[in-house]
Amino acid sequence: MSYIVDRRNLDFLMFDMFDVERVLAAGPFEGQDRELISQLLDTAQRIAEAEYLPSAATLDASPPTFVNGEAVMPDDVGRALRAYIEAGLSAQSFPPENGGLGLSHTVSMTANGMFIAANVAIANYFLLTAAAARLLLAFGTDEQKARYASQMIAGRWMGTMCLSEPQAGSSLADITTRAEPAADGAYHLRGTKIWISGGGHRMSENIVHLVLARLPDAPAGVKGISLFLVPQKRLDDMGAPGEDNNVRLIGLAHKMGQRGTTNCQLNFGEDGPSVGHLIGKPNQGLHAMFHMMNEARIGVGHVATMSGLMGYLYSRDYAVERLQGRRIGQKDPASPQIPLIEHVDVRRMLLAQKAAVEGALALCTFCALLVDQQKGAADEDQADLALLIDVLTPIVKSWPSEHCLEANKWAMQILGGAGYTSDHPIERLYRDNRLNHIYEGTFGIQGIDLLGRKVRMADGRGLDLLLARIKATIDEAAGIPALSGHAGKLEEALGWVRDATAAAVRESDPERSLANATLYLDATGTVVIAWLWLWQAMVAARAEETAIGAGRAFYQAKHATCDYFFRYMLPRAQIDLRLVEMLDDSCLVTTPEQIRAA
The missing domain is CATH 1.10.540.10 (Acyl-CoA dehydrogenase/oxidase, N-terminal domain)
Structure with missing residues (x-):
């Protein structure tokens, strides 16, 4: 396999x-x-x-x-x-x-x-x-x-994006890298960027750095950020890489995971001009960068999913092959040991992984398909597809990053002590996956983005479009006896999302409104994944009618995993969304002084 x-x-x-x-x-x-x-x-x-x-x-x-x-x-x-x-x-x-x-x-x-x-x-x-x-x-x-x-499309050159600085991580309003206009229409950049993935190497003929920086007359904050193309090597008249462009690798960060990807501190313009070229319009760099960022956020969710998938497949195979212990009630030490997968708690951990990983993969595939549909859609449908993608982007970035990491935890648990050793890939997968919670915007940033911006855009139309799609699946599944109970539960969950959203949007104090934004993000994501599991179970139920052998078992496993998700995971969303609806301020009113004193 x-x-x-x-x-x-x-x-x-x-x-x-x-x-x-x-x-x-x-x-x-x-x-x-x-x-x-x-x-x-x-x-x-x-x-x-x-x-x-x-x-x-x-x-x-x-x-x-x-x-x-x-x-x-x-x-x-x-x-x-x-x-x-x-x-x-x-x-x-x-x-x-x-x-x-x-x-x-x-x-x-x-x-x-x-x-x-x-x-x-x-x-x-x-x-x-x-x-x-x-x-x-x-x-x-x-x-x-x-x-x-x-050249990048052909694979001859590579690229990076350079956002963060030592004093400005997620707070891009505080970046200080400068871009001074030159006489020839180009710009000379000077500043330091950190956490730059994929730079500093010599594996390609050139590296194209996309760098956020400020023009001399730029307004303060994010409204004064421009985007520049800064090659590692300048191009000659024929377009070939030539002289060095004074982009200096100062050092490599040593990460807990994804260690083979360089993570660099780069200095621009320290030993001479780092020549750059403006991309788009002045002071609109974030608009262009977030075109790349939104794609990257869907990609991060997919990376988290695939790390979770490999852990699941490996631990499933291990559980089938590894003999350990006997059934509950079997006390004869001379009786043969049984495979791990025969133990009910191991099956619980495998179901937890399958529910997270295959649910997340369905979400990533759905979002990618929306991107494709948008490219071929009629003009009147473009705006709605864009709003739907906007609402789903923080979810597809964050839900897999949380729950597929949790899946790696369960994979490690199934292997027991062996899971913590480098003899097996699980501990590496866990370390690799942990980074996805931070890449391209942390869990908390994504929560604020969803509850503070995305569900409010166009008077909430993006969320309405998503909930309408979920409702259509509910109506279809309600006619399948084995799934009608789940359909009813999912319809109830839509009410949880609507009530929590309405309460947060009505609240005039932005800090109180967004105090539980991360809970809202995760719980809404869980409702979305429940929808995708109901959809999978519905397709499987129809296919199962004519399937035989291993094919029939595959479809039955889809239904069983849907059952698991609705019984074990979906109820947790109600607890979190209730806290959002109540505008609970437990974390907001706890002061830094109180925490320091503890």
Whole structure:
């Protein structure tokens, strides 16, 4: 079996549940049928298992080192990246007119998921590059697209995004990096950026840094931030990388996970001009950067999901093979031991993982499909799809980051003491996954974004659109006797979300309104995942009628996991949403002095 993908479940999600072939046929992705998609996934799985997976443990143990001002990488990293490029995968989701293969975001994300599960530390390099190239296609000049984005799409150059500074992490209003206009129309940047993933190496001919900075006359705060393209090497008249651009690697951060991805402190302009080029309009850098950020947030949720998936598949296989103990009530020491999976609490932990991981994967796939639908939608539908994506983005970033990390915890528990050792991948997966709670905006930031902005936009239409889709599934499932009880419970849960949202929106004190925003985010996410599990169970119930053997067991497992989610996980959302509705101020009124005194 594979530890990086469950192809049976992927086929179920893409072709049975979401009917990807039909959806893509209606947009700009005509011809991407099941045969083509399956061939691409076969190629991705083969390369990921052959080139990425074998080096995951060794790269974690021996990450890049800082030597003479640059990051020295193990040879395995470059070899794996070359295999990815040679297969054309760096270009997979870009339009043909820009040198891409024109694949849908859904198909590309699914293929990349195998590389993430196999070795996220290597996969990160081109995930970041692809997001940066897409930003340039959206906001760059024709020259920037031709000279820079085309090289990134081809896999010859890589990209980063440079936001945080030593004094300004999530608080981008406080950045101080400066961009001084030069006589030739370019800009000279000076400042320090930290936590820069994917920089400092020599694995590509050039690195394109996207840097937030302030112009000399910029207004204070986030309204005065511009975005600049700053290459590691300047281009000559032929567009080839030439002289050094004074972007200096000062050091590497040593992270608890994803250790094979360089995490850099970069200085711009310290030893001479770091020449940059304005992307988009002055003082509108955040608008452009968040185009990249929103895509990255969906990507972070998918990374968390795939780390959770590998842990689940590994611990499931371990539980089948590992003999340990006897059944409750069996006291004869001479009787044979039984596999771990025969113990009911182990099955509980496997169900918890399956519920989180397969629910999160359904969410990521649904969000990716919305992105694809938006590209082919009529003008009158574009705004609604955009609002729906806006509401789901903080959820898809955060719910998998929380609950698929929890799934890795249960995987480790199933292995017992062995799970804490480097003999098995679980402890590495857990460390890798922990970073996703912070990447691209922390749990708390996402909660404020959802409750403070997204559900209020357009008079709440985005949330209304989401709840309407959930209600349609409820109405359909209500006619299936085995699922009618879950349908009724989910309809009740929609009331929890509506009541909590209304109470928070009515509250005039913003601190009190958002005091429990993180609880709102997580609980609303749980309601969304419950919807996706009801949808999966509904599709499985119909397919089960004609299925036999292993196919029948697969569909029965979908129903069983839906039962688990509704009985064990959905009720927790009611508790949290009730606190939001009550505008509970326990955390708000507890003072810093009280906490320090404790």
